[in-house]
Amino acid sequence: MSSRLVEQLGAHRAAGATSSDLAQQVRALILDGRLTVGERLPSERALAAELRRSRSTITRAYDQLEAAGYAVRLHGGGTRVALPHARTSSSPLDGDAQSIDLSIASMDSTPGLYDATVRSLPRLAALRGTSGYSLQGLPELRDAIAQRFTLRGVPTLAEEIIVTSGALNAMNLVLATIGRRGERALVEQPTFPHALEALRRHGYRLLPTPVDVDGWDQDHLMDLLLRARPHVGYLIPDFHNPTGASLPDAARERVAATARSAGTQLIVDETTAELDIDRGWTPTPLAAYSPQIITVGSMSKIAWGGMRLGWIRAERDLIARLLAVRPSFELGTALLEQCIAVELLDDMPALSAHVTARLRAGREAVSAGLAQIDGLRMPETPGGLSAWLDLGAPVSTRLALAAREHGLILPPGPRFATGGVLERRLRIPITLPPERTHTALARLRHAWRDVRDGSAEHIGEVPSAAVI
Template sequence: MASRLVQQLGAHNTAGATATALAGQIRALVLDGRLTVGERLPSERALALELRRSRSTVTRAYGLLEQDGYVSRLHGGGTRVALPHTTVSAPAADDDSAIDLSIASMDSTPGLYDATVRSLPRLAALRGTSGYSLRGLPELREAVARRFTERGVETDADEIIITSGALNAFHLVLATVGRRGERALVEQPTFPHALEALHRHGYRMLPTPVDVDGWDERHLTDTLLRERPHVAYLIPDFHNPTGATLSDAARSRIATSARHAGTHLIVDETTAELDIDRGWSPQPMAAFSPAVITVGSMSKIAWGGLRIGWIRAERSLIARLLATRPSFELGTALLEQCIAAELLQEMPALTSHVAERLRAGRAAVATGLASIGTGIPLPLTSGGLSTWLDLGAPVSTALSLAARDRGLILPPGPRFSTGGVLERRLRLPITLTPERTAEAMDRLRLAWDDVMSGASSIREEMPRSAVI
């Protein structure tokens, strides 16, 4: 079985790579978080065998990384991932001069301040309680349940738990139903932190492809029925990062297949309300099977700083979730819950604001792509957080590294995959203001020119090795 480093690199991407190129690819994995500080890397001999390269090439690559501070090597202790102790030219995520495109999220809704003020009497009324809220405030659970009902699946407040964001909800679900060593079906590409959560809970990944034009439904359902994974994680509405939406008919077939396979179907609806001009409204996945577990949050429709999420599930699972939750937290902050309860009374205004902001962001990205003049098309993007670009060649990691030198933090396509693929792809958020987007696209153009000025042979020769 391939080491995690080789899985992340993708052996096909390292074919023929020089020591300098190999070191650069490993550096990219460190910079965007695919390799973690302290993680042990394969020995020089083992990595040379896996990559079918000479040991001297691997030794040289590790030496370059050690020289720059990206690995540490101790006699008898192996090679481990590190970060430079000195200032490097690449901007950090907290550098005010950098534009961070690794976070696809908008600033707060204009109604957040007023909702906060209105929430204070609600919070004051809770002062006589313990302050712990394991299940969530009744009025907030009722508001979330009502929104599900409005969208097409009858829901009761007893089927809702309020959490500290959607990722927190996902971890709670995995802590409750998870089984180490089992398999998890995941979309490829998908939300990177969901992959990390599944890895942390001991799952082995079964990827199924999705692109801007949708899912390979036959592959997805065949994988469910043939492999019978323990869990499946899907983003059916404005998929992150492709922006695709699953049809109602496909939702029904997938939910049925998961039920027959005995698979826990976990649906992430964090992006479900981010509609610009899709033109139709699908039913929630839970409408097609009572066993579907749904997670959602307020982070994309209100503000990322409002750490409010939820889980919708059958009552029997809710009871198990509530029994598990005290092992790592005792509830969700009451002030945030009170604010969320106010905001959910204003969903038409919230979704209208979101659509306006995303429309402007999409237009700014389209203008920026045209200015680059490379013929990279803007795919259909009817909503969601981002647009998923086809670069025409497997240069995503190289572009990401060049972008850092231009003050732009830009995760490459493989960041959204399970094993070093998707080098032709790039996620560009449409969530920034038009002014900030224009500046980001100027920096992207410069980074693209940097890559292309020394990589014309890459565009001409490497597309054959790309994974579509």
Template sequence: MSSRLVTLLGVQSAAGASAASLADQIRALVLDGRLTVGERLPSERALALELRRSRSTITHAYDLLAEGGYVHRVHGGGTGVTLPHQRRAPAPAVDADSIDMSVASMGSTPGLYDATVRALPRLAGLRGTSGYSLQGLPDFRDAVARRFTERGAPTSPDEIVITAGAMHALNLVLSAIGRRGERALIEQPTFPHAIEALQRHGYRMLPTPVDVDGWDAEHVTDTLLSARPDLAYLIPDFHNPTGASLPDGSRSVIAATARSAGTRIIVDETTAELDIDRGWTPVPFGALGPHVITIGSLSKLAWGGLRLGWIRAERATVDRILATRASYDLGTAFLEQCIAVELLDDLPELAAQVRTRLSAGREAIAAGIAALDGATMSHVPGGLSAWIDLGAPISTELSLAARSHGLILPPGPRFATGGVLERRMRIPITHDPETATEAMQRFARAWQDVRHGATPPVGVYPRTAVI
């Protein structure tokens, strides 16, 4: 059986690598969080046998990692993952001029300031209250429930819980209904921090493939029926990172199959309102049964700094969430909720602004990819990003090369389990055209480095969240 390190590396990409290249690949796994601090790596002898390489090559790779502060070696005690000490100076490539495309999010909507001003009288009217509300302000829950109803999923405000974003919502749901040791069906690729949240709550992953052309619905239903997972985590609208949307027919089949298998579905609708030109409006998953729990957020629609999200669930589940929540936090800030009520009152204009900005970003990224020989970008109908086909398993190498040009891009395997998807890379379409154009120029230089065999300089790269 392969060690976890070799599984993450992939035998084919690691077997022929030089010591320096192997060290770079392992460092990328550490920076992406796929290898955790304190984790033991295989011995030099064991890794050499797995990769069919000389022990001296493995020793040199580990030495390079140790010099950079990415592993700690104890004679007779093995090799463990570490991170460079904070006093170490950062590599010159990652500075104030770097473009961080690990963040797929836009700046604030132009209407945020006016909505904030309009929200102040609403906030002033709440000064006589305690300032705490586990479930959220009635006005905001009314607005969220009304939007679900308008989209085809009749919803009562009592079925809504207001949270501090979608990740907060996911963790509250898992804390309330999660079952350690059980299995969870996830899409592959998917949002990396959702994988981490499920793992932290003790779940074992069951991946099902998704690509730019959509889901293998038969694989999903077969997995549900054969494995009967406790949970399924899905992003059915403008899937992150592929941009695909699940057809209505497949939604109904998957929802019915999950119900018969006893599987609860957690649907992440963070990207559901980010339509550019999809051309059709799906039925919300929440309309397909009480076993569906929906989480959502205003982060991508309005602004990431407005930390607001929600949970839509049946009343019994809401009660369990509220009973659990008090040990985590005592509710979501009132000011943000008051602002959100004002924003949702003018949702059509907000959505139109987002559509215009995403369309411009999409065009800039498409132009940059079209100029590269070997990379392809499928049409992106909406959502946060383009899921680029690199034409070869070079994603991690390209990610490292991009950093040397001041561009932070997570590699494809960051969105998966098991070190796969080296042919893919997520590139956000959320940046303004000027920033996106500059980013693609830097990407092109990194592309040429990789295509011509140039090795990126060994430096100290910061770990970044993928948003």
């Protein structure tokens, strides 16, 4: 069984790395949060055996990490992850030392949030005589969410909805209820990193199926469902995170039927479903094709990330099971957020118009910034959270490390995958204000220059044009 470090690195990629490259890859995992401070690394002997490298190579890699402050060796305690106490920046960008974090693809709050909060206060005041606990969610909010599903083509009742503290909270509740340790889970590659972590935490073995800006490899997806018969499948069919792709209606029907035949429970993440700019068509939710499909959603991307409010739509018998499990780790969702959400959902046209305008401006800013970077260009991005770039060479981790030296936090492509792959890819959010995006892309341009200048020594010359 592979160590967690090798699973994160990707055995094939790490096996041919020099000691310096291996140290760089581990450093990237630490900076990206995939290895945590204090976590124990494999012994030199064990890691050498896993990667089929000499022990001296591993020793040199660990020595470099320790010298840079990213590892500490404890007598009798092995080697553990650390962070340097102080870091210096060689950024040429004078006058702005504050980092810009592109690991978070989320907009600031909708302008209507304040007014919705004020309007919600009488509703909240009327609840003061209750216990304040809301295990399933306020009836009026569940009704509003159900009506939204019905308008989108999936007839839904309030009894089929649970209000949660965000979509990730919803997914963890689902997995705590139906999860089976040791079973297999189908996941898209790339996908939302925290969903991968949740599935791993609940003991699933992950089976990736590829997605790109032009969509899913549908034959691979169907074959994997029928051949592996995974217990669960996690899909983001609308404005997929991070590629921005949307699954066509015909494919949705086929996926639902195939999953039903394979005995796979589909968990559909609709957190990004409302993030349309100019897709030009409106697909039917996947839940319309099978009553067994579990759908999770959230207000975080259309209203504000600070509103920790999401939901689950499922059949009533599963709702009952979810409600039986939920008290083991929480007793409901905050009432203030629920009262605000009722007001926001009552004016979805205004909310959607704001989201579209902000995303369009963000997309234009990213496109303009990338136009100034030789070798990179904007892929088709009809909506969603981000642009999914092809760098033309496996330099994503190196670029992410270079970006840190210029005050830019940038998750590399492997952050969105299993097994350390997707080194040619990079996610750039389109959710920041244009002026912030302009600064971020200027910093990316400097980091890209650093990678290109040093690329011949390590990986060969970076192509002058990316393959999209």
